[in-house]
Structure formats: structure tokens, C-alpha cells
Amino acid sequence: MAWTRDDMAARAARELRDGFYVNLGIGIPTLVANYIPDGVSVTLQSENGMLGMGPFPYEGEEDADLINAGKQTITELDSSSYFSSADSFAMIRGGHIALSILGGMQVSEKGDLANWMVPGKMVKGMGGAMDLVAGVKRVVVVMDHCEKSGAPKLLKACSLPLTGAGVVDLLITELGVFEINRGKTPVRLIELAPGVTLDEVKAKTEAAFEVAL
Amino acid sequence: MAWTRDDMAARAARELRDGFYVNLGIGIPTLVANYIPDGVSVTLQSENGMLGMGPFPYEGEEDADLINAGKQTITELDSSSYFSSADSFAMIRGGHIALSILGGMQVSEKGDLANWMVPGKMVKGMGGAMDLVAGVKRVVVVMDHCEKSGAPKLLKACSLPLTGAGVVDLLITELGVFEINRGKTPVRLIELAPGVTLDEVKAKTEAAFEVAL
């Protein structure tokens, strides 16, 4: 039984530490906020210009001036602060965010990440993804282990244009968890999802990896 | 009858235009605020981080948190705003200040200005002077025409270390007014103080200049 999307989010949430300032990407990373461990208090940054993101508003209480980086209506907390996008990315680029959790299309054994464009398709843009992977202290990628076609996504080298080179610290898929360490050390498989075999992971992975379960 | 310090300040004040944002240096330039022409409204910037400087406070109303770049106690106006020194110098460097009036030790016919250090003496530092002359749109220097020794200060080339190269637009001394135009055109004497002769100015000036009275 591989992990569900929520299992993956819950696993990613175990990377949070008390007092962390964190940026969560769109998709599964957004679900991480639902699994923050007890006794751990984290502050969520939204790169358009906010620290201390609260939950979605109740119906009828939406504020057009208060959205997150996914352009969704959100709320503020007592501890929130607002700032410009230049100040927000100064925070990101300057290494002040402890952890970023984001989605991926491909990850390489060198720690490269591709998640913003597919040649031949209309490119929507990288938004803040390149800044986040370049600037945040620790980058965790959460993605499906394979393409819908079955092609592996943890590769020797990414074939898609990169979002960042040597930027991924940890990869979480439905099959398990890989330590990538920005490509500074060999990739290590450190956890398997329940019921997933090493053989299955090997069959579905192009990158070389060590096993350290 | 050469100009007094107040005459020089009044002449410098004629460079002000309605709506100008202006930075005034220490010494005679500070006096310029007393001679702002009728119908002209200007906003004074203080480079430590304020727009809209008011007059000195009444005795007993000094605020330690409210000083100008000369470290003097000042007051605020209804229209004032405060900002960081980084934002203040972004304003200066970015060319948003229309006019800076400051003192000088030497000015050259190439528009160079020296006003921050004398080799062999203890150097106190350039403070914001280099930023102001490099960034402000128009730079007016107000200084004595000669050293106490009688040596000229409007020179072919400055002998003192520069504050900026090719930065002076206009020079006002007690003898008259010189268009320097950042050294892009020959220096032109455009005004004489009352009772001052051209011969006197020529005798006391090393720089070549054209006469355009």
C-alpha cells in the first residue's frame, strides 16, 4: 500500500520543527498545513508578501486584498505581517526561510529540480519557484514517483528545463523518502511506504541510490 | 561688496522650484531654508531617513528620536514621512531628489568636487556626501571663493581627494555664480556679486572660465 496524497503530506510535515518559518507550494504541499505535529508551531510565508498565513476564510468573509501565492483567499492571524514582494523575496533569497515544501516534475540524483516547463506546451511561467529553491535553507520535494506513462521521475539527469540545479534536500513520493542532500552525497532511500518493496522502487527509479532503511 | 553668507544662501535659494524635493548640506546650505521664495513650496529630505523636515523645535520639545543628518534636533510636518537609511539612499541614488545644495573645499572646471578629506588630517568620513553628488539630479555647491591663505578653490583640477567626479552643476561663491554643467561645457561666470569686478574674479580663480554676464 503506497502512500496517499495525505500520507505524503503528513510525512512532509514531519520535517517541520518548532519555530520554523516555512513556505508551502501548491498541491500536496498545501495539505502539509493540516498535519503540523502537536507542540510544533510554525509560521507560514506567502511569497506575494505575508508572514503568518491563517486558514481559508468562512464563506462571505473573503477579502480581495488578502490572498496567498496561489491566488486563493486566506485569513490573517494576530501575529501576521504584510510586506512588499521585494521584501518577501529578500527574505527568501537571503536564506531566512527554514524550509520550503514544493511539488516537482523531475528530480535528479544531483539534486536538480524541474517543475516549471514542458517544452512544446504553453509555458505559464516559473512564478516564485526558482527563487524559493535557490534561497530557502532546506528544500523538500513531494511528487508522484512516476509519470502517468510509468516513466520514472527520479532520474540520473532531468530532461526538462531546470527550476534549480543542486537544490533538493529531500524527496517524498508515494513509495518512500529519499535523501538527496543537494547532490553532495549519493542519493539514499531512507524510508519505504508500507507494503512497498525495494524491488518496486528500484524498478521505478532511474537514479542510482543507496539503501539506508 | 562681495556677498555675505546669507546673500549666498539667498542666491542658492533661487535655484529652488515649486514642488522640488531638496537635500541641504551643513553650513551655508542649511541657511537656504530661510530664503525660500514666495509661492515656492519645497520638501526637505534628511538622508538619515525623513522627508518633510520642519524647523528646529522649541526649547523643551526636543525629541531624541527626531534628528536631521547633521544630528540636530528637528520637528516634523503634517506631510512628513519616515523611512530606513537604505530606502533614503535608494531615493537619493535613484535620482528622485531634484536638487542638492552643499558645501565644498575645491571644485574643478571638469565639475569635480572635493569636500570630505584633507590628507594628513584626521579624516572624519564622507557620510552621505558621495551618494548625494552621485545620485541627485542637480548639484549646487556653495563655498568661499578662496582658501584663508588666498589660494583659489575653483581649479583646473582638484588637488584634494574627490567626493565625486563631474558632479557639480552650479557654483556659488561670495564673488559670483559659475555654471559648471558637470564639466560637459566650459565653465561660465554668469553673475557677479555687487561691487565685484571681473578682474578680481580672474585674479582669484585658477580654472579657465568664459564670461557670460
Add this chain to the structure above:
Amino acid sequence: MVDKVKSTAAEALAGLLFDGMTIMAGGFGLCGIPENLIAAIRETGVKDLTVVSNNCGVDGFGLGILLENRQIKKMVSSYVGENKLFEQLYLSGELELEFNPQGTLAERIRAGGAGIPAFFTKTGVGTLVAEGKEVRDFDGELYVMERGLVADLSIVKAWKADAEGNLVYRKTARNFNPMMATAGKACVVEVEAIVAIGELDKDGIHTPGIYVDRLVKGAVFEKRIERVTTRAREAVGENAAAGVEI
């Protein structure tokens, strides 16, 4: 005294527009966009615009209405995914597009306004973004050189202003507006309210009036929301009996 306050968006823009110009437009998605000024620009028909803006509105709202009217030649953005017409114009070659990482775009604009012609950043090293740009090693790490960005005109949306042009933004509607206010040769601002001079907190002014050339109170603010996202009210249970409003 110079009067910065104009009575209509059209008047605030009068004499500032010309074909082929570069305009910076504040906003993130549809949040904090100068909707009244955009509408006025559409009315003038000025064309061949290069527009610097993080996004390009949606079909029928925000910068999308300038696309519809074929007034935009080129966009400089970080993300343009919300707009069908954009895709169509781009794929047919009618629209040029330059992508910048969002933080690089924000910093390029800040740099432009601050008199900084170029700076180095880690963002984009080893990617398409760094191609053709100088990459340099500082203390063992690679950085790419990016250029400051200025525009002929910046159009900005703020919440409140005084007649001096001091501006305050509200919540995440601040986004790109403060930097853009500094990086236009001219800067025109629309606000929801013009308050008396002295009413704004002098320590809390986001954009000092020096950056603002003209100011207009917007006629209408639709403030459309791109993605309304809400949560369910908590299960009612005992509280309902206690009369808690649902």
C-alpha cells in the same frame, strides 16, 4: 504648490502615454491592480506597449482588457497562466513574452528605482534564466547578474493617500506596487481614499510622496477575486444551542 490630485483616471494619465512605451503595472494576480488606470489606458488606444507586471490579468479583467484590445506588444512577467487569450496571442506570435523569476522581477524593479543598474542573485543559476547572462563566483557560490528595470510610466494601486502623495497599501494588495512606484519616470496612483494631510501615520507610510506624480481616487473598485476559497464553519453541536451565529 504643485497639485498632484486629479479628478479622473484619464486626467491623471493625460500627456503621459505614447505608442511603444514601457509601463509597469502593480498587482499580483487580480489583487492590488490599478483597475481604473488600466481601463483608462484602454480608452486611449495607446499601443505597442511593453508591460512589466507579475501577471497579465484574466480574460476580460485587469491587463486582460489591454490584450483584448491588442495594445500590448510584450509582457515581462513571472506567471501568465490565468488567461486563455494570452496563450492564443503568444502562440500565434502576436505577443512577446519575457519570463523573470518572481523575486528577480521584484528586485530588478527595486534596483531600477534605487539607481542600481545590476546585481547578482543565486536565483536561476544553472537554468534557462541564466543563459546569455554573466555568471560569477562569489565566495565559492555561483550567482547570475540581473539588470535593474525602469519604465516610462508606472501605474500603482494603493489603499489610502494624502494630497502630498504619501501612500499606504492594504494587506497583500501591496505586492509589486511599492517598487513600481519608484521605478517609473512618471508614477500615477489610484487609491480608494484620499485623506487629509497629517492623517496617515508618519511611521507607517509605505511610499513617500516624492515618488508620486499624480493621484486619483478610483471611480469604481470591482476588486474581483480570482479564486474564492473558503472553509466550512465548524460543526455546530452544542454551540448552536448556545446561540452562536452560523
Add this chain to the structure above:
Amino acid sequence: MVDKVKSTAAEALAGLLFDGMTIMAGGFGLCGIPENLIAAIRETGVKDLTVVSNNCGVDGFGLGILLENRQIKKMVSSYVGENKLFEQLYLSGELELEFNPQGTLAERIRAGGAGIPAFFTKTGVGTLVAEGKEVRDFDGELYVMERGLVADLSIVKAWKADAEGNLVYRKTARNFNPMMATAGKACVVEVEAIVAIGELDKDGIHTPGIYVDRLVKGAVFEKRIERVTTRAREAVGENAAAGVEI
């Protein structure tokens, strides 16, 4: 939850000081200086400090007390004219000094905090400041490359804070404090008041809590004024009869 609030300046600095370290200290002249933290640093006797600060206090107050105690090896400043002991130590070779133009210093610190290792500026081109640095032509103008600046510790003075570390500065006491808060590997802040979370205007926070590691309410604020400058009350005339207070 991590508790940033400490009860004394000494406690706020505990474990962060070491000989030979670099410290950034906020303030302009004596305005907005972290006087309680400076006093606590003096008590520890930590030495061979490189101190980045626009000025170096005066004899007997501000950073001047670290000079007296011979704890400073090097100053990075823009102006140091207010201090006799400084001159004496410098001329005798006991003190190193690096001058930066004030705006270049401010921007270097902002860059350091923002992950920008270098930027170009017109300031100082053609002067001693540009010697040994890269000078480059952008669009026909010359600019000098300056490096971002970071420190082991920044000590900051703000007016108010909440327990999250959100900071508000007052009037021109803001000066170098906000940038320095971003550029220290650790950042310790002293404030005049700690208010309840939620009490600060969320649109008006100058330094978000992310930058603040430790926080202390200062025990005493002398807030000495360097140059008291006043004006005469207007001539009294008829108003005196009307009872205007002089």
C-alpha cells in the same frame, strides 16, 4: 513555541558573543542605538570586534564605551567625527577603519540580508572609494561594484515589539536598524515596549518577526541627544495679552 523574549540584555546575548566576531549595530549618531545591548557587550569583555555601524558613538556613550574598553579592533562606518578617543586610537594604529559612503553602507547591509553578494552603484566612481574595485559601464555610465555585507550578530533598537518579534521603529530612530536586523546570522533586539500579539498594525510592521532571534525590553533608555538645537518662540505681542503660554 520558541520564546524570543528574554528578561535582560545579558541573557539576550548569552552564547552569541566570541572574540574576533563581526557585530552590526543600528543607529545614526546617538539616535536609535541599542544602548542596553552595547552596555551588556561591554560587561562581557568580548574583544577584537569588527563593528559595522554608521558612527561610533561619542566619548562615554554608545559604541564609545566599547572603544574605551579597547574591545573594537575595526570599524566599518561612514562618519566618525564625534569622538576624541576614536581619533587617538586610530592615529596610534590601535584601531582599523574602513569608510563607506553612507548610502553604500546602507545598501551593502540590505544586500547582505537579501542574498545579494554584489551590486553596482554610481556612488564613489572616480574617488578613493572605487580603488581596487571593479568599475563597469552600463548604458554609458560608470558604476562601481560593491559587496553585500553580513555579520555574526546584529544588535538592533526598535520602539515596540510583540512576542513574535514583529518590530516598529519611531521617527528617524529607524535609520540602519531594519537592514541590520536582516543581515546578522543572529539578531538581538532591544525595545522600549513589548505589546500584546495583535496590537501592532499588520500593515505597519517594519521588521517581521522572522528576522528577530531574541528580544529584550531595555532596562534604561538614556536616549542622549548629540546636538540640541532649538528655535526662539515667536515674538509675543498681542498674543501675550490673550494668554498664550510662552
